[in-house]
Amino acid sequence: MKRKIIIAASLLAAASVLASNAALAYEIEVRTDSFSVSASLVSDVNTERPTIQLLNGDKTEVIYMGEGTSQTNSDYTYTFSFETFGLPKTLETGNYILRIGGDGVETKETTIAFVNIIDKSDALNAVNEAEDKTAAVIENSGKLGIDTSAVEALPDVWKDVISDALAGIDLSNDGTEEQVNEKYEAFLESYTTAAEKAVIAGSDDKAAVAEAIENSEKLGLDKEGAYSKLDDKTAVAEALISRDLSPDITDDELKDEFDGAVLVCVINRLDHGSAREEFEKCAKSGLIDPDMSDFNALGETNKANVFKDLKKKGITDYTKLADAFEEIAASYKKQNTTTGGGGGGGSTGGGGGGSVIQTPPVPDTVTPTPSPEPETDGAAFTDMAGFEWAEEAVEELSRRGVVNGDGSGKFNPQNFITREEFAKIAVTAFDLYNPDAVSSFDDVPGDAWFYTYVSSARESGVVTGISDTQFGAGNNITRQDMAVMLKRILDMTGISADNGGASFADEESIADYAREAVRALSGLGVLNGMDDGRFAPGDSVTRAQSAKAVYELLKITEG
Secondary structure, three states: OEEEEEEEEEEEEEOOOOEEEEEEEEEEEEEOOEEEEEEEEEEOOOOOOOEEEEEEOOOOOEEEEEEOEEEEOOOOOEEEEOOOEEEEOOOOOEEEEEEEEEOOEEEEEEEEEEOOHHHHHHHHHHHHHOOOHHHHHHHOHHHHOOOOHHHHOOOHHHHHHHHHHHHOOOOOOOOOHHHHHHHHHHHHHHHHHHHHHHHHHHOOOHHHHHHHHHHOOOOOOOOOOHHHHOOOOHHHHHHHHHOOOOOOOOHHHHHHHHHHHHHHHHHHHOOHHHHHHHHHHHHHHOOOOOOOHHHHOOOHHHHHHHHHHHHHHOOOOHHHHHHHHHHHHHHHHHHHHOOOOOOOOHHHOOOOOOOOOOOOOOOOOOOOOOOOOOOOOOOOOOOOOOOHHHHHHHHHHHHOOOOOOOOOOOOOOOOEOEHHHHHHHHHHHOOOOOOOOOOOOOOOOOOOOOHHHHHHHHHOOOOOOOOOOOOOOOOEOEHHHHHHHHHHHHHHHOOOOOOOOOOOOOHHHOOHHHHHHHHHHHHHOOOOOOOOOOOOOOOEOEHHHHHHHHHHHHHHHOO
16 A cells, blocks of 8 residues: 655746746655655756755765656646655655755755654554553654644643544554555544544644644535635634533534634624625524524615624624624614614613624615715816716716816826725715724725725725735726625625626636626626727726716616
8 A cells, every 4th residue: 555645846946047937746655665756847947967866854865866857848848757766664764855956957855754664563553552542642653654742732631532533443453564554544544533623622722723724634624715714814713712612522513613713703803794794604504593684674784884893792702693693783773763862772772792882873764974075066077078988977976076176177087096096986976984984904094095985995895905904005996806896885785786797808817706796797787898899807997987887886776
């Protein structure tokens, strides 16, 4: 039997005239009676004599040296290939260095851990005979080729969980290759599953828990969804630790605990749009069981406020989210259906979370607090020749105080618009302005003219930034990013839009995150393509284009 390990690494080779990228790919086959290595290097720098070496851990002894061949590929890269070489089972257990290089190609090294058949057999027998099997694994970790540092720090009750898992398999062996490999694979399966579970559920070291989550393969944790959006993964570890889980927890129960930890982190750390999406997903799956009736009776603005207030509570136990959510939603519903503000409203001010300042409710039948932009008479700008297709939009938005000219009677329709300028237009046009909104983008300082506009857009879920810390202030907004922002606003209204929009010549150039928005808005006539049939997703948006798109969406949302 053999174990196969695939290792991929990146190699950057640089010269005075040429900088090149090369990808080093290894396929390493490990057998218990020999150590077989095959390797190849793909590079855009050629060499006539690619070389390969295997050295001991401190690089004082060359175990193997050989030369390979170079083959030119159709994409102007070169593949360096080497013959497979094997080493006897008497090779000592330890770390070895695999080195590949050649004239003109920067040398690349990687470490390979090797355990010989004799040590592996002895270690398995030792674990099999030990009463405290976890202690035996720790003692023989080098011979077993595993890192047990996180397990060593576990409380004894969680170490017992691992011991119990290993007690259920027979690891005794007679030292033959076939049997040792069979027992070793059985050991790895049981140990890895139990150790992942014990560290994730039982460790009080958030770094160890976070690392175990990242490396987990056996428990089926959902690490592709909301978890992947979190910048600080240790927050999930902290939430799990705070739950003080029992060693009797099942694998399915641990998956639920993980999903619950992710949920509270999304609510407490991401925008309210992401919080609502994850909350509703968990309600649908049955992880939480909130009564959604009061929430569903609210308008979109107050639905957003519910999750803003839920975030302010800072709840870290997902089992307490449903009650808090119901309380907040009921409060908004009651305030929206009362005509006064006095007697009979006692239930809206008390309840839980006395330290939380609740976001003022917005009556669903009344226009939300508008932006502090005065409405003006629609200006007839003097520079709209050639932009007649946008003239109605510009004049109407100017009348509403959404857009302005430059003070000299010009609108400058051909000028590009930045991300913060478009955020202001969107927030103002769709009444999303919140004077108390806050955000923490590094490039949106608190004293910037656009701070409250960007913060309002962030809190309402219209923008998320180009990263967790950067909004992209000063950058021109692209056509596809404008589409995404406008689609999020459309979603707030509850107006549905199918994705059967126009077909563009550069459809494949539209980013995955923007494709649905582009299709939906083009289908509604909010966005159009260029004269040549392209959508031009990465092109900057002009002032005329932004006004036209916002105006067309306003006509739809206002009926």
